[in-house]
Amino acid sequence: MAEIQRIRNAFREAVRELTALEQAQEQEPEPAGSGRIKDIFAVHLRLLRDKSLRRRITDLIHSELVTAEYAVTAILREVASHFAGAKDAYISERAADFLDVERRLLKRLLGHKREDLGHLREEVVVVARELSPMQTAGFDKKFVKGIASDAGGRTSHAAIVARSLGIPAVVALEDLTEIVHDGDAVVIDGNRGIVIVNPDEETIRQYEAYGREFIALEHKLDALRDEPAVTRDGVRVALLGNIEFPDEARVVLDRGGEGVGLYRTEFLYLNRPTEPTEQEHYEAYATTVRVFRHRPVIIRTVDLGADKYTQRRRYVPEPNPFLGLRSIRYCLQNLSMFKTQLRAILRASVLGEVKIMFPLITNIQELMQAKMILHDVMEDLDDEKIKYRRDMKVGIMIETPSAALTASTLARESDFFSIGTNDLTQYTLAVDRGNELVSTLYSSADPAVLRLIRMVIQDAYKAQIDVSVCGETASEPEYVMLLLGMGIRTLSLSAPLIPEIKQVIRSVTIEDCNVLARKVLAMNSERQISAYLRNAVRQILPEVF
C-alpha cells in the first residue's frame, strides 16, 4: 500500500536527518545549553524508532484508509494531548516532543508531493495549506495555471514569487483545503482575489470571456514595451524590475523594465543545504548585470531570516522570527558569509552599473557597521589586486518605522533610499504580512504608513539623494498616482506588472497626482483612502478593473 510505504520512508529519512544533526552537534564546541539540545535529539530519535508508535500510525491507515499525513497528525496529536494533560510538569512538557516529531514527519511527507508537482504533465491549479517561496518558484508556469492557499498574505514571499512568474494567486483563504478535493474544477481570479469551486456552466462561460479580454489587454499593453513611462504632462518615471533569480533579468527587459531596482539575493540560499560560494554569487550577479550593461542593477545583500532559511537551520526556532535575527542583523552576526557576498558583488560591479543595498536597517550604527565591513572587503580586494567600482553607490531599504523616523540621519550615510512598503506596513501596523488571520488588517493605505512614506521622501529630497519604492505598492495600480503625487519618480516591481503600471503613468498628469496625494494625506481612515484610490484608478483605466 502506497501510504504505508510513504510512512516507512518518512520515518527512515527523519531518523537519518536527525542522526546527522546529532553528529554535527557533537562536533560543535559546547555552548551553554547544547546539552539540552543533545537530549532533545536523543528523545526524538527514540520516538522515531519506537515500533509501537509507528504501528499505531500504519494501523490507522489500514483501518480508515486515510492518507499518511492524516494518520501522522491524528496519532501524534492524540498522544501529545494525553501527555499535555498530565499533572507532573516533566511529563506534560513531553507533549512538545511529539508535536516536533509530527512536524518532522510531515515535512518529509509533504516534501515528496513537492517533487510530484515538479513533474507535471497536465494543466492544474494548486490548492495548498501553505506554500514556501521556493516551492512556488519551482512551479512550471506552463502547467500550474493558478495557486490558492489557506495561509499567507498578499505580500508574503510565496505570493510575490507567484506574481513574478505571472501565475494568478489568491492567498489567505483560511480553510480552502478543507473544501476543495482532488479533481474539482476551480476558478482562480487573482485580480479580484476570488476562488470559485466547481463553478456552474454560466460562470465558466463568464470566466472564459474574462480570460480572453485579459489576454487582449496584455497584448495591447505589450505594445507599450518601448514607450517611455512618462505622464501626460511630460514627467518621466523610471520603471525597474524586482527579481529573485538571475534568469528573471531578461523577463524584466522584455517587459520594458529599465534595470533592476531590487535583486532579492537570498533566493540563492533557499533551495540548497549549503551556502553558495563566492563564485556562485558572482556568476548570478554577472548574469544579471550583463543583461542590463549600463543600466542600474541594485543588488540587495541577503535578507535571510524571518520566513526565509534560518529557522530551518536552527534546532530551536526563534519565538518571533520577524522581530529576530533577520536580514542585516543576521549578516552582521555571520561575517564570513556576509563578506563572501560583498566580495562577489564588488567583483561584479565592474561589469555594469551595480549598486548595493542593505535591507532592514533600523539605526545608524547598523548602517555604519555594514559600510565598515564593505570597506574592509574593498581593502582585501585592493591587496589582492582585484578590480571593483570604487564609486559604487551604497543605499538602504527603509522598511521599519525607526528607519523612516530617522531618515534624515540615515540619508547622510546613504546614496539612495528604497522604500520597502511590504515590511514597512507590517512593522508600522504590527500586522504579520504572512498571517492570513490578520490579512484584512494589512494595508499600506493606512494613514500611519502613508505619513511615514511621505517623511522618507521629504527627507531624501532634502538630502538630495534618490528615493524609490520597491515594495508591492509599486506594482498596484491604485497606489501609483499617490506615490507620484508624494514625489516618487522611480518604482521597482514584478516584471509582469510593468506594462500595466506604465499604462497608468501614461494616462495621468503630475498635477492630478499632486491633487490626489494632498487629498489622501488629509484623510484619517484606511477604508476611506483605499476606496478613494480604487475609484480614482478605475476612472483612468476602466479596462484593468
Ligand code: PEP
Ligand atoms: C519590502 O519589504 O517591501 C521589500 C521589498 O522586501 P521583501 O518583500 O523582500 O521583504
Ligand code: MG
Ligand atoms: Mg522587506
